[in-house]
Amino acid sequence: xxxxxxxxxxxxxxxxxxCSAGAASxxxxxxxxxxxxxxxxxxxxxxAKIEIARDVMENLLGEWTAxxxxxxxxxxxxxxxxxxxxxxxxxxxKGTRDAILERINAITPTGKTPLTDAVERAAGELSYNDTPAxxxxxxxxxxxxxxDPCALARTLEQRGVGFTAHVVGFGLGGRADAASxxxxxxxxxxxxxxxxNAQELGRALSTVSTAVAEESPEPAPEPEAPEVQVSGxxxxxxxxxFEVSWAPTLHPRDYVTIVPVGTEEGAYGNYVRVEDKSARxxxxxxxxxxxxxxxxxxxxxxxxxxxxxxxxxxxxTLEAPASALTGAxFEVTWAGRVHPRDYVTIVPxxxxxxxxxxxxxxxxxxxDDxxxxxxxxxxxxxxxxxxxxxxxxxxxxxxxxxEVTVDAPGxxxxxxxFEVTWSGTVHPRDYVTIVPxGADPDASRDYARVGxxxxxxxxxxADPxxxxxxxxxNEGKRxxxxxxxxxxxxxxxVDAPGxxxxxxxFEVTWSGTVHPRDYVTIVPxGADPDAS
Numbered sequence: 001x002x003x004x005x006x007x008x009x010x011x012x013x014x015x016x017x018x019c020s021a022g023a024a025s026x027x028x029x030x031x032x033x034x035x036x037x038x039x040x041x042x043x044x045x046x047x048a049k050i051e052i053a054r055d056v057m058e059n060l061l062g063e064w065t066a067x068x069x070x071x072x073x074x075x076x077x078x079x080x081x082x083x084x085x086x087x088x089x090x091x092x093x094k095g096t097r098d099a100i101l102e103r104i105n106a107i108t109p110t111g112k113t114p115l116t117d118a119v120e121r122a123a124g125e126l127s128y129n130d131t132p133a134x135x136x137x138x139x140x141x142x143x144x145x146x147x148d149p150c151a152l153a154r155t156l157e158q159r160g161v162g163f164t165a166h167v168v169g170f171g172l173g174g175r176a177d178a179a180s181x182x183x184x185x186x187x188x189x190x191x192x193x194x195x196x197n198a199q200e201l202g203r204a205l206s207t208v209s210t211a212v213a214e215e216s217p218e219p220a221p222e223p224e225a226p227e228v229q230v231s232g233x234x235x236x237x238x239x240x241x242f243e244v245s246w247a248p249t250l251h252p253r254d255y256v257t258i259v260p261v262g263t264e265e266g267a268y269g270n271y272v273r274v275e276d277k278s279a280r281x282x283x284x285x286x287x288x289x290x291x292x293x294x295x296x297x298x299x300x301x302x303x304x305x306x307x308x309x310x311x312x313x314x315x316x317t318l319e320a321p322a323s324a325l326t327g328a329x330f331e332v333t334w335a336g337r338v339h340p341r342d343y344v345t346i347v348p349x350x351x352x353x354x355x356x357x358x359x360x361x362x363x364x365x366x367x368d369d370x371x372x373x374x375x376x377x378x379x380x381x382x383x384x385x386x387x388x389x390x391x392x393x394x395x396x397x398x399x400x401x402x403e404v405t406v407d408a409p410g411x412x413x414x415x416x417x418f419e420v421t422w423s424g425t426v427h428p429r430d431y432v433t434i435v436p437x438g439a440d441p442d443a444s445r446d447y448a449r450v451g452x453x454x455x456x457x458x459x460x461x462a463d464p465x466x467x468x469x470x471x472x473x474n475e476g477k478r479x480x481x482x483x484x485x486x487x488x489x490x491x492x493x494v495d496a497p498g499x500x501x502x503x504x505x506f507e508v509t510w511s512g513t514v515h516p517r518d519y520v521t522i523v524p525x526g527a528d529p530d531a532s
């Protein structure tokens with residue numbers, strides 16, 4: 001695109017600019033993007049730049065505003081150091097000239113210069129994908145929020161239906177500053193004008209006004225074909241897998257990546273090596289917005305081909321019961337699955353992004369069971385995008401205390417089997433066990449899973465003493481109910497002949513049998529207790 005620059009020595013060109021290649025169609029909607037950054041307090045000939053701009057804004061808003069949808073957006077006008085400080089002050093509509101002038105007069109320059117984000121947002125509000133759209137950017141400085149306005153302009157030109165950006169640079173620092181802003185107009189077929197004082201700014205805005213009012217734009221020349229043709233969908237969901245293709249494949253170690261529009265060359269996000277293929281699946285980032293698919297040289301990181309793609313917000317819904325018992329399994333259902341590696345988890349209310357406890361991958365399902373935590377309280381069930389660990393849907397659930405009882409005999413013999421019963425089963429993986437009085441909650445000796453039963457046999461320890469029979473929640477090893485039991489010494493006697501021949505059989509008798517798995521053996525005098 002031809003660059004249109006004006007200064008004190010070249011104002012004679014202004015009349016010719018009215019019919020330039022960047023003139024916009026009369027059917028185009030227009031958004032004025034106004035610089036409200038702190039630097040607008042800078043002075044020219046003793047007057048603040050913001051005051052100069054206010055005085056000459058009428059030069060821009062001519063008769064053409066009567067039958068066009070015209071709006072006003074400002075940036076940097078509310079908060080210091082905030083790159084998201086962008087606001088639509090007047091929504092695009094007909095007859096907004098007076099409202100725009102009034103709102104500009106109320107702007108107080110304050111913060112940074114996120115001009116790239118502002119132009120992108122303005123294009124979106126003008127539905128630049130569907131209708132012709134024009135943005136008029138008035139700025140006194142460079143992008144200060146780490147984006148490349150030139151790359152964005154290229155993407156808007158490629159994706160838009162007759163998108164045009166006119167740029168007026170006011171009181172800039174030098175040629176480098178001017179070039180950074182001029183490329184926005186160059187890439188979109190618009191005009192770039194540079195003004196150094198009040199008179200030049202007034203003439204520049206008049207020139208842009210004439211160009212915007214012009215009816216017949218000159219067709220733009222065809223862009224140079226890239227070395228590699230890259231193709232992908234126009235849009236995809238955040239965190240989803242999508243197919244990207246390319247031709248030709250130059251080297252198997254080259255790679256295709258996805259990055260935000262305006263990312264500097266050489267940077268990369270999610271990527272795949274091209275290998276010997278012509279298409280592969282790539283994962284979209286977690287954040288929505290305008291992105292580029294880039295075919296990158298494996299050694300130089302040079303961009304050899306690009307394609308625009310928009311990453312949009314998934315529509316995921318999730319359902320879970322309003323309450324569940326501690327440690328219990330409950331069903332969760334969801335719709336709008338994005339990626340099989342996404343997961344559903346339960347976490348305390350207000351847990352930070354990426355936190356998880358019990359969880360499962362969504363796979364290709366739309367329902368599965370989660371386990372409630374061991375502690376009662378308020379929780380959230382979350383559908384989490386694996387890419388970026390971002391929560392897409394959540395539901396509050398109350399985890400309540402179960403009513404569990406356990407019963408056992410008051411005493412039993414050491415090593416004997418005895419029956420334990422319980423009620424209020426929470427989860428089939430919970431268990432009953434017998435442990436010494438006061439043992440830690442996660443201690444266990446002989447135990448039995450509760451399964452779908454309400455009774456089981458346990459074996460008493462070999463050592464007499466006071467013990468507890470416990471019902472233990474498998475989730476968190478929490479003791480839900482207990483019963484004291486005394487383990488007593490059994491009265492067992494054994495009798496055998498006083499002597500016998502080596503290798504011969506002899507009879508042994510006993511009384512006070514404790515457990516059918518107990519045994520009788522013969523060992524040398526003084527052998528260890530476990531010898532046999």
